[in-house]
Amino acid sequence: MKRLEAGTELDGFRIGACLHAGGMAHIYEVTYADERPSPFDMVMKVPRMTAGDGAENIVGFEVEHQILQVLHGTHVPRFVAAGDLVNLPYLVMEHVPGLTLQQVLDAHTENRTRAEVADIARLGASIARAAHSLHQQNTCHLDIKPANVLLHPDGHAVLLDFGLSCHAHYPDLLAEELRKAVGSPAWIAPEQVVGVRGDPRSDIFAIGVMLYELATSELPFGNPQTSGGMRQRLWMDPTPPRRLRDDLPEWLQEVVLRCLEPEAAKRYPSAAHLAFDLEHPKQVKVTKRGKQIQGTPFFTHFKRWLKAAGMHYQPSPLPSQQIDEVPIVMVAVPNHEASDATLYSLRQAVARSLGIRPGARLAVVTVISPNLSSTSEHEKSETTLHRQYRTMLQQWAQPLDLDEHQTSYHVLESSDVAHAIVRYAEGNNVSMIVMGAATRGLQMQRFVTTVPIKVAMEAPCTVILVKQALPFEHLMV
Amino acid sequence: MKYALLSDIHSNLHALDACLAHAQTQGVERMAILGDLVSYGAFPSEVVARCQKLQQDGAIVLRGNHEELIQTHNINTANPNPSLGSQTAEWTHDQLSPAQRFWLEILPLTAQVDQMLLVHASADAPERWRYVEDERTAALSLDAACTHPDVRYVFGGHVHHQSLYYRGTGRQLMAFKPTSGVPIPTPKHRQWIATIGSVGQPRDGNPRAMYAVFDSTAAKLTFHRVAYDHRAAARAVREAGLPEFFAQRLETGK
Numbered sequence: 223m224k225r226l227e228a229g230t231e232l233d234g235f236r237i238g239a240c241l242h243a244g245g246m247a248h249i250y251e252v253t254y255a256d257e258r259p260s261p262f263d264m265v266m267k268v269p270r271m272t273a274g275d276g277a278e279n280i281v282g283f284e285v286e287h288q289i290l291q292v293l294h295g296t297h298v299p300r301f302v303a304a305g306d307l308v309n310l311p312y313l314v315m316e317h318v319p320g321l322t323l324q325q326v327l328d329a330h331t332e333n334r335t336r337a338e339v340a341d342i343a344r345l346g347a348s349i350a351r352a353a354h355s356l357h358q359q360n361t362c363h364l365d366i367k368p369a370n371v372l373l374h375p376d377g378h379a380v381l382l383d384f385g386l387s388c389h390a391h392y393p394d395l396l397a398e399e400l401r402k403a404v405g406s407p408a409w410i411a412p413e414q415v416v417g418v419r420g421d422p423r424s425d426i427f428a429i430g431v432m433l434y435e436l437a438t439s440e441l442p443f444g445n446p447q448t449s450g451g452m453r454q455r456l457w458m459d460p461t462p463p464r465r466l467r468d469d470l471p472e473w474l475q476e477v478v479l480r481c482l483e484p485e486a487a488k489r490y491p492s493a494a495h496l497a498f499d500l501e502h503p504k505q506v507k508v509t510k511r512g513k514q515i516q517g518t519p520f521f522t523h524f525k526r527w528l529k530a531a532g533m534h535y536q537p538s539p540l541p542s543q544q545i546d547e548v549p550i551v552m553v554a555v556p557n558h559e560a561s562d563a564t565l566y567s568l569r570q571a572v573a574r575s576l577g578i579r580p581g582a583r584l585a586v587v588t589v590i591s592p593n594l595s596s597t598s599e600h601e602k603s604e605t606t607l608h609r610q611y612r613t614m615l616q617q618w619a620q621p622l623d624l625d626e627h628q629t630s631y632h633v634l635e636s637s638d639v640a641h642a643i644v645r646y647a648e649g650n651n652v653s654m655i656v657m658g659a660a661t662r663g664l665q666m667q668r669f670v671t672t673v674p675i676k677v678a679m680e681a682p683c684t685v686i687l688v689k690q691a692l693p694f695e696h697l698m699v
Numbered sequence: 700m701k702y703a704l705l706s707d708i709h710s711n712l713h714a715l716d717a718c719l720a721h722a723q724t725q726g727v728e729r730m731a732i733l734g735d736l737v738s739y740g741a742f743p744s745e746v747v748a749r750c751q752k753l754q755q756d757g758a759i760v761l762r763g764n765h766e767e768l769i770q771t772h773n774i775n776t777a778n779p780n781p782s783l784g785s786q787t788a789e790w791t792h793d794q795l796s797p798a799q800r801f802w803l804e805i806l807p808l809t810a811q812v813d814q815m816l817l818v819h820a821s822a823d824a825p826e827r828w829r830y831v832e833d834e835r836t837a838a839l840s841l842d843a844a845c846t847h848p849d850v851r852y853v854f855g856g857h858v859h860h861q862s863l864y865y866r867g868t869g870r871q872l873m874a875f876k877p878t879s880g881v882p883i884p885t886p887k888h889r890q891w892i893a894t895i896g897s898v899g900q901p902r903d904g905n906p907r908a909m910y911a912v913f914d915s916t917a918a919k920l921t922f923h924r925v926a927y928d929h930r931a932a933a934r935a936v937r938e939a940g941l942p943e944f945f946a947q948r949l950e951t952g953k
Contacts, residue, residue, distance in 0.1 A: 281868060288884050308888050391881045398869025 226268065231255045233305055235266060235314060246270060246282065246385070252314060263317035264302055280311070281395050282385030287313060288392055289384045293359055297352035297380055318380045323349075324368035327435060336467065337436045339474060343500045346433050346477075348379040350497035353429060354651055356381060357422040357493060357541045360390040364419060366428035367409040368435070388419045390540045403452055408445040412456045412484050412533070415449070420538040422545060423486040426493055430481025437474065438466040442482060456484055456530035459518040473503045476512025484526065491548035491581035494651035495628070498550060498583065501650070505630035548581035549653030554643050554677075555618055556658060557588045557611060563690035564658050565618060571656050571688040576627055584622075584629045586615045587646060589639045608633045640676035648682050659687040700813060701726055704895045704911045706733035706856025707763070708750075710740030710791065711899025711949070713935075714908040715749060717927030718898050725912050725921075730756075731810070733856045733895070734763025734819030736803065738784070739945050740899055741935035743769075743791045747799045762806035763819040763857065764828040769795065770804055783942045790941060813915045814887065816844040820857040830858050831894055834872040837864040841872070841892040852891050854913065859897040861909055861922045865889060882919040893920060899932075900945075906952035 225248055226237045238251030252266040269283040290301050290313060300316035323345070330336060337345070349371055356363055363370075365386040372380040386404055388394050396404050396419065403415045411427035418424070434442045442460030446452050463478055464470045477499050483489045490496040499506050506512075538544070553572050556564065576582050588611055615631040636642035647655055659674055678685045703722035708715050722730070730753050737743040754760045768784075769791045781789075792800070808825040810817045821829035821836065823843035831837050841864070844853045863875045866889060877883060885891045896909025907924040914921075929949050936946040 284886070307886050391878050392883055393863060393865045393867075393873065393875040395865070395867055397867045397873055398871075 226250060232266070232312065233303070233310060235264075235303075237266070241265065251317065260302075262300065263319075264314055265317040267313045267315070269311050283307075283311060283313075285387060285395055286384040287311070288395075289361060289387050289389045290315060292389070292391075293356070293361060293384075295355045295359075296374075296378055297355040298384075299380060299382065318372050318374060318382075320372050320374045320380070322369055322382075323371040323373060323432060326373065327368055327439075331439065336439060339437075339469075339471060342433060342436045342474065343503060344377075345373065345379075345436065346429065347497045347500040348373070348377060349429055349432070350426075350493040350500065351651070352379040352381050353422070353425045354493035354497065354545070357425070357545050360540055360542045362388050362420055362422050362541055363425050363428075364388055364404070364414065365406055365409075366425050366432070367406050368432055371432070390420060390542075394419055403449060407447065407452055408441050408443065410452060410455075411486070412530075413486055415452045415456065416533050418536060418538060420541065421486055422492065422541045423489050426481050426489050426496055427486075429493070429496065430478055430489075433474075433478045433481065434460065434463055437463050437470055437478065440466060453530070456533055457523060457526035458484070459523070461517055462514050465515045465517070471503070472508045472512040473499075473506040474512075476506055476508045479511045484530070492545040494545070494550055494653075495548065495583055498585075498630075498650055502630060502632075505632075507628065546653070547579055548583070549579060550583045550585060550651060551575050551654045551656065552585045552587055552643075552647055552650070552652040554655065554657040555586060555588045555615055557590060557614060560658070561690060564688075567688045567690045568656065568658055569618070569622060571686055573622055575654060575656060575686065576622075576624075580626050582627055584619075584624065584627050585632060585646075585650065585652065586619055586629065587632045587634060587643070588615055589634045589636055589642045591637055592635045593637075594635075640673045640680070643677050644680045644682075653683050655681055655683060655685045656688060657685070659689050700915050701728050702813075702815075702913045702915065703727040703730050704733060704817070704854050704913060705730065705898050706819065706895055706910075707735040707859055707897035707899060708732070708737075708740075708746055709735060709765070709897070709899035710737050710743040710746050711908075711932050712740070712742035712745045712749070713929070713932040714899045714925075714927050715746055717925050718908050718910045718923075719749075721923060721925045722910070722912065725923075727912060730758035731817055731854075732758060732760045733817055733854065734761045734806075735765045735856060735897075736760075736763070737769055737791050737795070738765040738787050739936075739941075740932065740949075741939040741941065743794045744796070744799065746899075747795060747803065751799075751802060759810045759812065759817060760806055761810060761817060761819055762803065762808055766803040766806060770800060783944055787941055787945065790939070811847070811850065814849055815852040815854055815913070815915070816847070816850045818844075818853065818855045820855060822853050822855070828857065831855060831892065832858050832860075834864060834874055837862075837874070837892050838872045841890055844892075845890055851887050851889070852885070852893075852913070854893050854895055854911070856895055856897065858894045859900060859902045859909075860894055861896040861911070863891065863893045863920070863922075865891055877922040879922050879924040882914070882917075882921045884918065885913075885920045886918050891920070893922075895922065900948060901952045902948070904951070904953050906949065 230237050234255050235252040236255045240250050242249040247267050247269045250266045252264050271280045287304055299318050302314040305312040363381055370383045372382055374380055405414045409428040409431045411424035414424050443455045464475050611633040612631045634642045674687050732750050736746050736750055750760050768788045816822055818825050821831050821840040823839045831840050841853050844850045861877055863877055864872045867873045895911040898908050898910055906929040907926050910923055912921045933946040933949040
């Protein structure tokens with residue numbers, strides 16, 4: 223469609239300034255033509271081609287037209303209206319305020335600065351949370367790149383442009399029998415290169431590329447223009463970021479390189495796991511991956527190159543199903559007046575919950591009263607106290623077989639135990655809370671029941687309330 | 700206009716009534732029965748009567764292969780061990796009145812309405828009852844139907860599975876496994892072919908009845924699975940003295 227003049231009316235909307243004239247579409251500010259107020263600013267996206275032209279690039283618009291209408295939540299622009307694809311193709315959506323990550327990167331380039339570690343972690347966690355919200359809705363974005371990430375002034379990230387996305391409930395219009403690579407060359411995941419569409423871990427790879435960019439101002443795999451160039455990432459490790467920036471902590475390199483693993487199975491199993499690590503740097507388990515400064519040796523690359531030659535398309539299961547299989551399980555461990563039976567039963571319940579889910583992550587949490595740490599030597603006593611409780615949690619978890627599961631230990635301070643547990647679960651995309659049905663012993667029964675019930679009522683996820691029970695041999699001793 | 704597409708009822712009155720009731724809640728305005736009203740189940744006469752009434756109220760009713768199978772009696776008099784299928788075909792023949800059998804015999808093979816071509820099996824040779832079971836056979840049916848410039852959609856039954864085939868960016872058809880209850884955008888500028896599953900004899904391990912709703916105005920297709928009293932339907936099969944296999948099939952959906 224030709225560029226629209228400001229002031230013209232289209233299907234009930236008045237066209238304002240043209241904000242963007244791209245190769246695929248024009249984006250205009252719009253208001254309702256009947257002057258009725260809108261609760262938020264709106265933009266209209268109008269493709270250059272129409273369906274009647276039979277052009278390939280209309281497909282991307284058609285995909286976005288399909289998917290944007292069914293997505294919800296704060297991590298996508300709110301959908302307002304859509305025109306008929308054939309006669310009057312347009313999309314009206316929320317005009318989300320903020321800067322794109324591309325603008326943030328450009329500013330750093332211009333000022334010759336690099337993002338602070340804390341900022342990288344914060345941005346990365348917001349983007350991972352946005353991706354997770356999409357995956358929960360059975361959608362993979364598949365074109366996450368700095369220009370498509372909008373940073374809202376309040377700190378959350380909004381993902382834009384669903385033209386290459388894939389919603390598992392709809393036929394994938396971009397798929398074809400030849401399984402060609404669809405994506406932006408610098409950020410595309412290795413499995414996308416061989417035509418896999420619908421693996422949420424492809425989005426985690428793209429977030430890894432952006433974290434690498436933020437940290438080093440370089441692209442880990444360059445910006446290849448050929449399919450052979452794109453195939454490199456099927457076997458090649460990028461230069462360790464710490465080699466390019468020596469003040470980068472090992473934990474951050476560990477996180478970035480885990481996102482960039484060529485095999486999807488070696489990356490974070492869900493974006494919630496990634497957000498978790500970025501928000502709890504001290505809990506990141508640093509491996510060789512985080513420490514290395516030398517590049518990967520030739521022979522290792524050669525072996526992987528041979529393996530990659532055989533990589534081919536495989537269908538992916540539903541995104542929501544995939545991420546359901548790798549939940550973040552949280553266990554709330556009582557820290558005083560807890561009987562052996564309670565602690566034992568909690569451990570059994572956790573072992574059972576993790577047992578059938580190899581990629582699941584465990585967060586062991588306890589809540590202490592703020593009064594405990596409010597002594598004169600505030601700073602010092604707090605760390606000592608927290609260390610004490612953390613050790614207690616580690617001892618509790620000792621008998622569990624946690625080789626397959628990333629585990630972290632957290633001491634929360636709050637006078638409202640239930641509230642602290644629920645907030646923690648919300649903030650970390652926890653899928654399941656395991657806690658005692660009675661947490662403080664029988665003499666306080668009257669209070670006790672309220673904590674688990676309050677958690678069960680307010681939690682954003684499944685809550686397993688564990689009743690204490692010791693096996694016979696323990697009772698005999 | 701919202702159409703309910705129902706096929707392969709196979710004398711299962713419980714399942715048919717459940718789907719019709721469900722279609723009412725979806726705001727369906729017109730019914731289309733895509734063949735195989737009879738065989739296998741315990742209520743051939745009642746199902747035929749129901750469909751005749753629907754036809755009087757404006758429904759499209761098409762002929763399937765089973766409407767032909769039940770026409771001739773004593774199909775296998777020479778065979779001392781008749782197959783399960785021919786046993787029920789004979790039984791069904793006897794349950795139906797001559798008028799009902801005649802009505803079934805003269806049902807049309809296809810119908811074309813609102814850019815849809817409706818057919819029991821494959822549009823490329825409706826009378827040969829070819830299965831549309833993969834991308835290749837779906838393409839044969841779709842290409843044959845779309846020689847008519849108005850046709851954008853081909854809906855059929857016969858295979859007892861719910862599948863949607865579409866063209867992606869490549870030339871060949873792609874198969875898509877639908878999720879029940881999700882309206883799928885099927886815009887008119889593309890060509891689509893779907894098998895809508897079986898009302899009365901699911902075979903995918905899920906006993907719930909299958910049918911679909913097509914909204915021609917919004918260009919959206921929704922596949923549905925409807926729970927019904929499949930145990931009662933199976934009980935009726937046993938009570939009618941029909942082969943045990945067909946009762947178990949309703950119970951397990953296999």
